[in-house]
Structures are given as structure tokens and as C-alpha cells.
Amino acid sequence: MPEDIEADDLFAMAGLQHGAPRAGFPDKEMFAQVAYQLVHDELLLDGVSRMNLATFCTTWTDDYARRLMAESLDKNIVDKDEYPQTAELEKRGVRMVADLWNAPDPATVLGTSTIGSSEAAMLGGLAAKFRWRARGGQGTPNFVCGPVQVCWEKFARYFDVEIRQVPLRGDHYMMRPEDIAAYCDANTIMVVPTFGQTFTGLFEDVAGISKALDDIQAATGVDIPIHVDAASGGFLAPFCAPDLVWDFRLPRVKSINASGHKTGLAPLGAGWAIWREPADLPQELIFNVDYLGGAMATFNLNFSRPGGQAITQYYDFIRLGRLGYTRVQSEIYRVAQYLAEGLEATGLFDMIHGGDPNRGITAVSWRLRGEQNFNLYDLSDRLRSRGWLIAAYPLPADRGEETIMRAVIRHGFTHDMVELLLADMDRCLTVLCKHALGLSSAEAGGFTHSATAAVPIEQVAPVR
Numbered sequence: 199m200p201e202d203i204e205a206d207d208l209f210a211m212a213g214l215q216h217g218a219p220r221a222g223f224p225d226k227e228m229f230a231q232v233a234y235q236l237v238h239d240e241l242l243l244d245g246v247s248r249m250n251l252a253t254f255c256t257t258w259t260d261d262y263a264r265r266l267m268a269e270s271l272d273k274n275i276v277d278k279d280e281y282p283q284t285a286e287l288e289k290r291g292v293r294m295v296a297d298l299w300n301a302p303d304p305a306t307v308l309g310t311s312t313i314g315s316s317e318a319a320m321l322g323g324l325a326a327k328f329r330w331r332a333r334g335g336q337g338t339p340n341f342v343c344g345p346v347q348v349c350w351e352k353f354a355r356y357f358d359v360e361i362r363q364v365p366l367r368g369d370h371y372m373m374r375p376e377d378i379a380a381y382c383d384a385n386t387i388m389v390v391p392t393f394g395q396t397f398t399g400l401f402e403d404v405a406g407i408s409k410a411l412d413d414i415q416a417a418t419g420v421d422i423p424i425h426v427d428a429a430s431g432g433f434l435a436p437f438c439a440p441d442l443v444w445d446f447r448l449p450r451v452k453s454i455n456a457s458g459h460k461t462g463l464a465p466l467g468a469g470w471a472i473w474r475e476p477a478d479l480p481q482e483l484i485f486n487v488d489y490l491g492g493a494m495a496t497f498n499l500n501f502s503r504p505g506g507q508a509i510t511q512y513y514d515f516i517r518l519g520r521l522g523y524t525r526v527q528s529e530i531y532r533v534a535q536y537l538a539e540g541l542e543a544t545g546l547f548d549m550i551h552g553g554d555p556n557r558g559i560t561a562v563s564w565r566l567r568g569e570q571n572f573n574l575y576d577l578s579d580r581l582r583s584r585g586w587l588i589a590a591y592p593l594p595a596d597r598g599e600e601t602i603m604r605a606v607i608r609h610g611f612t613h614d615m616v617e618l619l620l621a622d623m624d625r626c627l628t629v630l631c632k633h634a635l636g637l638s639s640a641e642a643g644g645f646t647h648s649a650t651a652a653v654p655i656e657q658v659a660p661v662r
Contacts, residue, residue, distance in 0.1 A: 208235060245587055248615075251605040252589040254430055254460045258610025262517075263510045267465055270506030275311070276496060284505040287512045294515050295470050298436045299428075299445040299454055308479045309472035310498060311458070311508040315429040316349035317499050318455035318471035321483075322425040323353045325453060325473065326388040328480040329423070335385060342381045343390040344373025345397055345594045347429065350390065359387065365596035371398045371550060375406035379414055386422050388452075393444055394430035394461075397593060399551045399561030399604060401431055404444035404451070411450055423452040423478075430559045432456030432470075433463070437524040438531055438555035452478045458511045461527070461559065463518075463609050468507035526609060530560040533616055534607040538562045540620040544627065546570065550602060563604040572630040574603050580626040586619060 208214070213232035218240065247257040259267075270284070278285040288311050296304035312318040323341065330339055340360035343350060354361035362381045364373040372395060382389070389411060391402040404426055411422050426432075426444060433456060435442050445451060451474060458468030473479040484497045518526060534553030541547050541564055550563040566574055578590040590603045 208232070246585055248610055249585050250587040251607070251611075251619075252587045254457070254606050254608075255466055256459050256463060257608060259463075259465050259510075263465060263513060266510045266513055267506040270504065270509050273505035273509075274502050275505035275508060276498075276502050281505060284509060288505075288508045291470070291508055291512045291515065292472065294512075295432075295456070296446075296472050299432065299472060301446045301472065301474060303475075306476060307472060307474070308476050309470065311511070312455075312469035312471055312498060313467055313500050313503055313507075314459060314469040315427075315455050315457035316347075316352070316469070318457075318469040319349050319425075319427055319429070320353045320357070320499060321471045321497065322453040322455050322473075323350075323359065323388070323390075324357065325479050325483060326423060326425055327357065327359060328482055329452075329478070330385070330387040332480060335387070337385050339385050339387045340383070341388045341390055341425075342373075342378055342386055344392060344402060345371075345395060346390065346392060346427070347396045350427070362386075363594070366594060367596060371395070371593070371597075372400055372402045373407075375403055375410040378407060378410055382411075382414055382420070382422055384420050386420070388423050388425045390425050390427055391444075393426050393428040393432065393435070394559040397591075397604065398558070398563045398602070399430075399606070400558040400563075401435070401442070401444070405448060408448045408450045422450075424448070424450045426451055426454045428454050428456045430457065430460045430561075433458070433461040433523070434527055434555065434559055437520065437527045442556060446474050449474075458507065461608075462511060463514050463523075463526070464511040465507055467504065468511050527560070528555075530607055530609060530611070531555050533611055533613055534560045534562050534605075536613060537605060537607065537616045537619070538564075540616065541623070544623075546627065553607070560607045561604055562607065563602055565600060565602045570631070574601050576630055577623075577626060578603065580630060581622065584622045584626070586622060 208231060211229065211232050213228035214235065218236045250257065273281050273284050275281070275284055275288065291311060292307065292309035293304045296307040296309060301307045310321070312321065326341070327339055338358070338360050340362050342362045342364065344364050345366065346363065351361060353359065364377045364381055373391065378389060389407055391404045391407050393401050393404060395402060404424065408424060411424065415421050428444070431444070432454060435444060445454060453471065453473045455469065455471050456462065458464035458470055459466045462468065479497070484495050486495050531553050538549055538552035541562065542549050542552070546567055547564040548567045550565060551558045551561060553560060553562055574590040578588055581588055588603055588605050590601060593600045593602060
């Protein structure tokens, strides 16, 4: 190997003359630029994140946020003695989120940043379980919810809590206040409304559910708290639907979780869990430990974790403020509505959620109208060939025969990108209306679907 290896052409270097290590731990070392190139090139096979409309997570960050993340790469947020200012920024973030969600006294609330909304949700669930146990609860605790993200199924299984999911019925896509009484009893530790449902993007009626629980308490004496899963809606409604009551303005809401890395605009790995008042977080969940030179309190499921996400979330808060968040989030809703208008104009789809800020998050969901010679899995597959990732899936049990699609519109997805998507949608629909793909259930990701009769191509309106 030449002595001046740095001057050699990268792609003639020894490490690139064979495939990347796969089977076991490699014996030999390689130059950093070679290892980087191997990993970099393999990642070219991933999709383009900004074209992934299936994910709820942030796919665009500004350069200053990237710089703060890089500068915080070596900061362990749990080490509050060594990194006291990181701890201070996290505390400020907790108070700001509590204020955003109308906590009675944001200065005294207990809360924490988390790796994401799933960890925050589980912390809220654990607090509810411990409060139930402190009240003398016996037997198997349960919680009531509608169609939920899988983190709640994990919570139920991992922490030995029965999950009681209210089935969808009629033409409704969510848990309804009038349905929950049949599922609640003295062992119900909480009801969990989803404020930005995963399947459709719609908000469940937190105020209506709170009123239903008031009625249950008046009739039975059983006082059941609410934990709001605001994974996506928690950083939208305060700015774009401020009169919608869903948060700590309802006394029955004891805790809320949200993802900073979804509509909070923070990089991946940011979540928040906030409790209404200090008494709502049982002391048994708080560990005071001596670690790395100082005493500290911790009540996360994770211990050592990076500080950059909480730091960058604080940067977002102070950079944008209420005015900036309102401006940015309103624009995302406008883009979502533009997409919904284009889809509806085809005459092929019924809109479930068209991006109304009073009804749901910045997402668009739809179902196929009438009988076509293609299905939504075919459309999803065809769009994937153009680089667009848009989820098609069946609804939960009791409506599992119905397939829908959902596109999540995020910061960085522009009016122009919608036009590019609609143009590709038009091409895909033109082909599908003439030639159905006829995907099998395995090819559609294991879901069952059926193709039906065709609509003449001349009856299909262009996407835009």
C-alpha cells in the first residue's frame, strides 16, 4: 500500500475492494474515509425522508439546530452535575410546555424530556397505575382507550395492565364519549384519549370524555383520571386551535405526553411528559441517586441519554415563540388542505380528514370511493416507484374491512412538493384505472384486500 495513502483515489483503496463486513465482528481496521464511504453508500438505498409521508417525525431541521446537535453530541443529559446548563434548559423546556398546555402553575409542575412520546406515554401510565395502587386498588388494573399507537399495547403488556380498547362502530373513526362507561370500573387507572389519532389524524373529544367521566363519578363514585396522548396534537392545537379545550384546563387531565420530534419541530429523539400538579406524579417513581459527582432526581425509563434533543427543542421554543409557531404550523395546515383539495377533485376518494386544525393534526386521510379496479395498496405501491412513501392500511378490528390512506404533512413539505406529488398521483391513477396491479396480500405487506370493478378512465378527473 502506498505510503501517501491520503493522496490515493478513495475508490482504489483496499477497504473498497470487497463488500462491507456483515457476518461477524471484523478482525481488521480500515481508514475512516473508507468506512464512512461504505456506510454512506449503503444508506443511499434508504428512501428520501422528506418524501416519506407515512412518518410523523421531523425530516427537516435548520442549520443552527444541526449545529447545536453536533455541539451537544457528547453531553449526557442525566449528568446534571457535570452539565448543569443542559439541565437548566431542560427545566425551562418543561415549564414552557406546561405553560403551553395551560397547567395551573407552570413554575411548579413536574415533567421531563424523554427520548420520545412512547417513553413519555409509559411514564404517564405508570404514574396512573401507582396513584390507583395508592388509593387501595386491588386486582388487575386497566385503562380505556380507542384505536391507539402500539406504545400503549407495549405499556399494557410490559407493566401488567389490561388494555380495554373501545371498538369502532357505525361511521365513526374514534372512541366516543358515550361509549366509555361500559368499559370503566373501579380498577380503571385512566382513560387515554388520543389527540391526533395515528390511523386518521383526527382529534378525539377530550372535553366530551372528561364530561362522560364526570357523569360516571356522579353515578358510581369512581373518580377516573385522564392521560392525554398528544403525541402529535400537543404542539399544534395550542397555536392553530387555541379555543379547543383538551389540556390542563380540564381538571380531570392529570398528565399529557407529546413528541417534540413530531409537530414540535425538534430533531428525532425528543419527547415530553408533564403532570398537572406535583401530587399527580407519585414520589415512588422518582429516584434520587448519587451519580457522577452529584445527587439528582430521575424518573425516566432511560438513564444515560443525549442532551442535544432537549437543547435543540429549547432553541426552537425561543427562536419561534408563540407567534412563530403559529405562523409555521398554520402554513403546514394550509399545505395539507391543498393536498386534500387535489385528492378530492379526482372524484375517486372520500376524505376522512382534510387538514382542519379544529378536527385533527396536519395530516390528510382518505378512502377509495365506490368500486374501482384497483385498491389503495396498489396506489401506495405505485407511488413508491416514484419515491413517495404513503401508508395504506386497514382500520382496527370492527372496521378492519375498510382500507384507508394517510399522508402526514410536516415542516418542510411545501406547496410545490404537493404539486409534484399530485402530478405523480395523476400518473399513477391513470395507469391503475387502465391496468390494475392486483397485488397479493403478501405483496401489500400482509394485509388482506380485494380488487373490484373498474370505473371508465374517461370518468376520472385529473388530480389537479
